[in-house]
Amino acid sequence: MSTLTFPGSLPSPADDCEQLHKAFQGWGTNEGLIISVLAHRPAAHRREIRRAYAEIYGEDLLKALDKELTRDFERAVLLWVLDAAERDAVLANEVVRKWSPGNRVLIEIAVARTADELFAAKRAYQARFKRSLEEDVAAHTNGDFRKLLVPLVSSYRYEGSEVNASLAKSEAKMLHEKIKGKDYNHEEVIRILTTRSKAQLLATFNDYKNQFGNPINKDLKSDPKNEFLSVLRAIIRCITCPERYLEKVIRLAINKMGTDEGSLTRVITTRAEVDMKQIKELYHKRNSVTLYRAVKKDTTGDYEDFLLALIGHDDA
Amino acid sequence: MSTLTFPGSLPSPADDCEQLHKAFQGWGTNEGLIISVLAHRPAAHRREIRRAYAEIYGEDLLKALDKELTRDFERAVLLWVLDAAERDAVLANEVVRKWSPGNRVLIEIAVARTADELFAAKRAYQARFKRSLEEDVAAHTNGDFRKLLVPLVSSYRYEGSEVNASLAKSEAKMLHEKIKGKDYNHEEVIRILTTRSKAQLLATFNDYKNQFGNPINKDLKSDPKNEFLSVLRAIIRCITCPERYLEKVIRLAINKMGTDEGSLTRVITTRAEVDMKQIKELYHKRNSVTLYRAVKKDTTGDYEDFLLALIGHDDA
Known part of the structure; x- marks a missing residue:
């Protein structure tokens, strides 16, 4: 909300x-x-x-x-004035041109949006940049990351609630085998994560936990320094609970030495009209301080006033 | 027309x-x-x-x-009554469930349509089958074919006329290197063919011929029995001149021992309102007989009457 x-x-x-x-x-x-x-x-x-x-x-x-x-206030207002699809197109273009494995913006745009929102962003991208998002992602990424990110931004996922239980079971097994064999970049892992509907993937992750004991993301934490694993975990978190994922993005942005205004501005301007209410609740629960107070403490001036106006008072 | x-x-x-x-x-x-x-x-x-x-x-x-x-007449009429997007969805679903490397229907639907037509077909696919086309293609194909076909049906290509000449040059060179090294399934080859706009690819293929002497498809004919090469050539033909490609599909369907009614019905019902006039002209030129006469000779009864009504008289 x-x-x-x-x-x-x-x-x-x-x-x-x-x-x-x-x-x-x-x-x-x-x-x-x-x-x-x-x-x-x-x-x-x-x-x-x-x-x-x-x-x-x-x-x-x-x-x-x-x-x-000027500065952070300017950027926040300019992003805010754009249509949601245009805003995503601009954010995606900025990041794709200087992409690095640690950047999560493409994942946010590909996974924490509905299929139609992602498609609208891709149309806006073409209108603005005269190229497709998929060709830019394909041209500016490489190796395993490319194998994962290109289908991630390309797929038009089904969004119905129908779930195939036996498929969830067999694909949970397949994921477990590949993860156990440290075959994280296997094409079946990528296929499942990038093409299946979110409802189907939720069923698969639930089945994974039921069959094999651990949440899938726990099994994907075997090597905390492996950047590809951390991208897989981000995708899975964005699929299972985007609000929780975005709460963490905000948390890290605020807790950083010197606030990460880029991430803070991005999440607040893109989610204020979508699910910021849930993100605020999760933030409060997780950090024992309201997001309003945290943002107030960490930002100043017009930028502060603007973000606070978007996220609303504590009891809003 | x-x-x-x-x-x-x-x-x-x-x-x-x-x-x-x-x-x-x-x-x-x-x-x-x-x-x-x-x-x-x-x-x-x-x-x-x-x-x-x-x-x-x-x-x-x-x-x-x-x-x-009944029979061929029934199938032709039923396909004809469907909306174009629904028709493509039905055709794609039929073929994906029993996919084999020799089947070209997915290529026709992915490449011989505009980006928006392909997208409309994907929406119709989801509405009808409660799954996405990309997940079905990914689940039912394998190996190099999967690496090629999944992005082919997933990409929302840019359709503007802007072309980056230096990019065409460098990607023509890249294609030539991979083809020369018989590295046909290289991820760069797949990336270029599946994500670049058709206008950009035309420029790349022209540059290929200018730089290296042969049309790219000639260099992809090194091994006539290699099914993957033949799929690459079909994609390139569909990009460079879909009418010519479809003329060939019709020609082979008619020249076959025992007409291939499936292909004949598909191309005529899907193209009658799009570019059948050009296909007829190309057919006449290439076969020294009009398509009207060829279809008349090769089909019978109501099926014949129906197809002839769709493609129109010789001078139409």
Whole structure:
């Protein structure tokens, strides 16, 4: 569920544009006004604001914001103003061009989205970059990571709830054999994780635990330094419980020496309207402090105000 | 271009349903009437007929046709009544369950369609079979064929006309090196063929010929018995000129001892409204006989009448 809060009745897009335009004028910028408008409008309304702004002032709102804002606050607002699909396309493109095995953004976009959201992101990627996401991932990754990531971003997974129990059993066995033989990059492991529906994979992971005693991710922890294993675990966590996975991304971003603003901004702007309520609850439970307080402590200024507006108060 | 011919003004879907219903009644079936209606209506109108038939007579038109018709004529009419995406889904499902390396239907569906048509077929596949096409292809194929076919059906290719000339050059070189080393199943070969846009691949194949003297498909003919090579050549032909590829499928289907009705029906029903006019021209040029005459000579009865109605007269 979303953590966004809106005024009782939304102003018209034209009125919102007027406020934004006012915020940009004169000496300095009225960041508070920008936040009070943009952080409290749902996606469809933000799209209307962007359209109206271009119509009324003859300038792309993103360009105007880019001129007025700076640093982390700028990045957060720009990502936020984009459509979800465009935002994912931009994030994926940034990361694919300087991809390294430790980067998890592609996994988030490929797995923590619905099949249709991933597809929309791929269309937006093509519209914006004149290439496909899959060809860029294929061209910029290598070895086992490529074998895993290309199908991960390519597959259009089935999303129904139908589960084939005997298939879950046989594929759980297959996964166990390969993991036991340390054959982690085996093509059957990759095939199962990248093509099966999430419901089917949940059944397979449950069966794995029932048949062989350990959760599959425990068996994939045999070598903590192996980056490929850690990617497999991230994928499995994103499949089984994306909110829990994203809570951890935020936790690590905040607990890092010097906050990882990139990850914090990404998760908050991409999930505020999706499942931030659940992520907040999980965060509170796991860290004995609310996400609101943690973000407040770790960030400053307009950036802080903006993120807090998106995640909402503790009791929201 | 389409070879379908329509009456000056189309009857209403309800009127068409009445004709069809009449054709089904009494002793025997009026196949001529069925052909005169269904073979001369565009896809959107056929969809309306199907909807209206269910509404008026409380029965799926496909079921009614299934009861009345038999053999090759039945199969052709049933495929024809389906939406293009549904038809591809049904064809893909039939073939994936009994896949063998010699079968080219998946290649046709993955490559001789636009990216959006392939995606629509994948959605229709999920709606109908409660699984994804990619997971079925991955589960029912193996070895090098799987490495090639899974990304082939998974990728959402970019379809713009932008071409990166230096990339074409470097990837032509890469393809040449692998082919020269008989490393046909190399992951770079598969990556290039399955992820790059068709415009980019055309540039790459042109560059290949310019740099190394032979068309790429000539260099892939080193071992005529190697089935994997023959699949690669089929993919490349489908990319460079799908009409020419499909002309060959029809030619082989007709020239076979005992016509291959499966292939003939498939290509005619899937292409009649797309590029059958070009396929007919290519067929005439290549075989010194028109496709109309060839089909007339090789088929009989209602099946013959139906196919001829779809491909149109020689001068159409």
